[in-house]
Amino acid sequence: MRTAHSVVQIRAAEAALMATVPDGTLMDRAATGLATACVDFLGGAYGADVVIVAGSGANGGDALYAGARLARRGARVAAILLDPGKAHAGGLAALRSAGGHVVPEDEREDAVARADLVLDGIVGIGGKPGLRPEAAAVMELVERYDVPVVAVDVPSGIDVDTGETPEPHVRAAVTVTFGTHKVGLLVDPGASAAGVVHLVDIGLGPYLPDPVVESLQASDVAALLPAPDRTSHKYTRGVLGVVAGSDQYTGAAVLAVSGALGGPLGMVRYVGPDEPARLVRARWPEVVAGEGRVQAWVVGSGLGDAPERAEDVARALADDVPVLVDADGLRHVLARCEGEVLLTPHEGELARMLEVERSNVTARRLHYACEAADRWNATVLLKGATTVVASPNGRVRVNSVGTPWVATAGSGDVLSGICGALLAGGLSPLDAGSVGCFLHETAGVLASRGGPIVAEDIAAALPDAYRYVRAAEGT
Numbered sequence: 350m351r352t353a354h355s356v357v358q359i360r361a362a363e364a365a366l367m368a369t370v371p372d373g374t375l376m377d378r379a380a381t382g383l384a385t386a387c388v389d390f391l392g393g394a395y396g397a398d399v400v401i402v403a404g405s406g407a408n409g410g411d412a413l414y415a416g417a418r419l420a421r422r423g424a425r426v427a428a429i430l431l432d433p434g435k436a437h438a439g440g441l442a443a444l445r446s447a448g449g450h451v452v453p454e455d456e457r458e459d460a461v462a463r464a465d466l467v468l469d470g471i472v473g474i475g476g477k478p479g480l481r482p483e484a485a486a487v488m489e490l491v492e493r494y495d496v497p498v499v500a501v502d503v504p505s506g507i508d509v510d511t512g513e514t515p516e517p518h519v520r521a522a523v524t525v526t527f528g529t530h531k532v533g534l535l536v537d538p539g540a541s542a543a544g545v546v547h548l549v550d551i552g553l554g555p556y557l558p559d560p561v562v563e564s565l566q567a568s569d570v571a572a573l574l575p576a577p578d579r580t581s582h583k584y585t586r587g588v589l590g591v592v593a594g595s596d597q598y599t600g601a602a603v604l605a606v607s608g609a610l611g612g613p614l615g616m617v618r619y620v621g622p623d624e625p626a627r628l629v630r631a632r633w634p635e636v637v638a639g640e641g642r643v644q645a646w647v648v649g650s651g652l653g654d655a656p657e658r659a660e661d662v663a664r665a666l667a668d669d670v671p672v673l674v675d676a677d678g679l680r681h682v683l684a685r686c687e688g689e690v691l692l693t694p695h696e697g698e699l700a701r702m703l704e705v706e707r708s709n710v711t712a713r714r715l716h717y718a719c720e721a722a723d724r725w726n727a728t729v730l731l732k733g734a735t736t737v738v739a740s741p742n743g744r745v746r747v748n749s750v751g752t753p754w755v756a757t758a759g760s761g762d763v764l765s766g767i768c769g770a771l772l773a774g775g776l777s778p779l780d781a782g783s784v785g786c787f788l789h790e791t792a793g794v795l796a797s798r799g800g801p802i803v804a805e806d807i808a809a810a811l812p813d814a815y816r817y818v819r820a821a822e823g824t
């Protein structure tokens with residue numbers, strides 16, 4: 350499990366750990382891990398030009414100490430000090446004694462233009478969102494000369510606790526983070542600014558409380574996956590009822606059922622108009638058409654906006670089993686939910702539900718997913734490159750695996766099917782949403798291999814994704 354903590358939690362854990370170790374130990378561990386990650390990134394330090402952009406706090410200190418290590422390994426290291434009078438004294442002395450130097454103000458552009466790598470030590474967890482004008486000016490040069498950035502702890506300027514980026518911020522190729530992940534490294538748009546995140550263990554683990562955000566890894570998913578045993582039969586494995594599609598949107602029915610059949614359940618019942626029902630049965634002869642007992646419902650994909658389909662959603666929600674509501678069905682979830690409910694909007698749908706601009710949801714994904722979970726008393730899965738799954742009891746998971754090739758028409762219908770299958774298999778809405786999303790994105794990666802795919806390809810690769818995560822069990 351990848352876990353992320355808040356700044357307040359991290360500060361408290363650091364204080365507790367620091368009381369047990371000699372002064373400077375944590376910064377030494379951080380700088381060692383940071384320098385190693387830079388060497389990996391550069392493919393060796395010798396002869397490389399490295400520019401450190403250092404603010405006045407300990408984040409700048411980490412960068413300067415790491416710079417000293419790189420200088421001792423043969424890199425040419427130059428530091429741009431944003432506030433020369435207040436630069437981290439120990440870090441600066443270490444850099445100087447290792448042969449590094451401070452860049453005079455009028456030579457900043459030349460130094461950046463030559464650099465193979467920029468280390469962003471502007472601010473870490475002590476920073477307010479945004480960059481002060483001087484830092485912003487240096488980072489503009491970095492972007493102009495297209496120099497790759499390794500961010501120290503966090504890309505400076507993001508809101509560390511939310512992943513929001515309302516103001517200018519650093520865009521990193523790699524972020525080397527210390528002790529634990531920060532929420533803003535997992536949730537977009539902060540996650541995109543962080544690039545590849547590398548965690549350095551500084552010994553914080555025993556002092557950290559429960560995380561505010563979790564991110565499942567393959568072995569966590571494997572541990573949660575239902576699997577049949579010798580006593581299983583189709584009804585004990587779970588039956589999913591799919592209410593999807595309309596005469597206008599027949600494909601949604603086929604795709605939602607495809608996603609469901611790619612999951613670990615015993616049977617799918619399809620409930621819907623004649624034409625989509627005919628197409629579903631032609632494609633999947635194992636599907637039973639018509640109502641019957643189910644262990645969970647998926648309702649909503651491709652229902653269209655006809656007001657009479659509200660009845661379908663209401664009937665599913667009134668049944669005493671878990672319900673997933675997707676797409677058009679979300680229009681009809683008006684009251685607070687009872688029982689186990691998973692809502693799966695994309696940003697546009699969540700914006701409509703909450704009556705806010707879509708751009709607000711894009712900017713504040715964690716905030717609005719949690720707000721909706723609270724308002725509807727349901728688990729809310731907000732789709733996107735880093736899908737957020739927020740439960741009404743405050744637990745939040747973020748999915749970080751996947752590929753943008755998964756963003757293709759009908760992909761969300763497949764997701765509703767696989768998540769529904771997991772609900773029918775007995776998983777809670779939080780587990781079904783986060784495990785389903787992991788399988789769906791992993792299937793996308795396996796199917797795509799870097800090229801275009803359609804939604805059916807994702808569904809067809811779900812059993813392979815299942816096998817892939819089972820192979821990671823115990824790792």
Ligand SMILES: NC(=O)C1=CN([C@@H]2O[C@H](COP(=O)(O)OP(=O)(O)OC[C@H]3O[C@@H](n4cnc5c(N)ncnc54)[C@H](O)[C@@H]3O)[C@@H](O)[C@H]2O)[C@@H](O)CC1
Pocket residue numbers: 363364367375376379404405406407408409411471472473474475476477478479480481484501502503506527551
């Ligand atoms: N506390 C610890 O035990 C450890 C801290 N470490 C490092 O220390 C960092 C936290 O250090 P600090 O608490 O000194 O804080 P930071 O270095 O994150 O930032 C604080 C400084 O930045 C300035 N600042 C704030 N917002 C700014 C903005 N938007 N633009 C420009 N300047 C801004 C403040 O005036 C202050 O001087 C961590 O992120 C990590 O890199 C690591 O060395 C590991 C151990």
Ligand SMILES: Nc1ncnc2c1ncn2[C@@H]1O[C@H](COP(=O)(O)OP(=O)(O)O)[C@@H](O)[C@H]1O
Pocket residue numbers: 695732733734735736751752753754755756757758759760761762763764789790
């Ligand atoms: N950039 C991205 N990277 C990875 N997955 C993405 C990205 N953008 C969207 N997705 C995923 O693609 C799917 C799209 O679903 P949705 O928006 O409902 O599309 P549709 O309505 O066409 O089915 C979701 O699972 C979403 O998380």
Ligand SMILES: [K+]
Pocket residue numbers: 408469470471472473500501502503504505
């Ligand atoms: K930083």
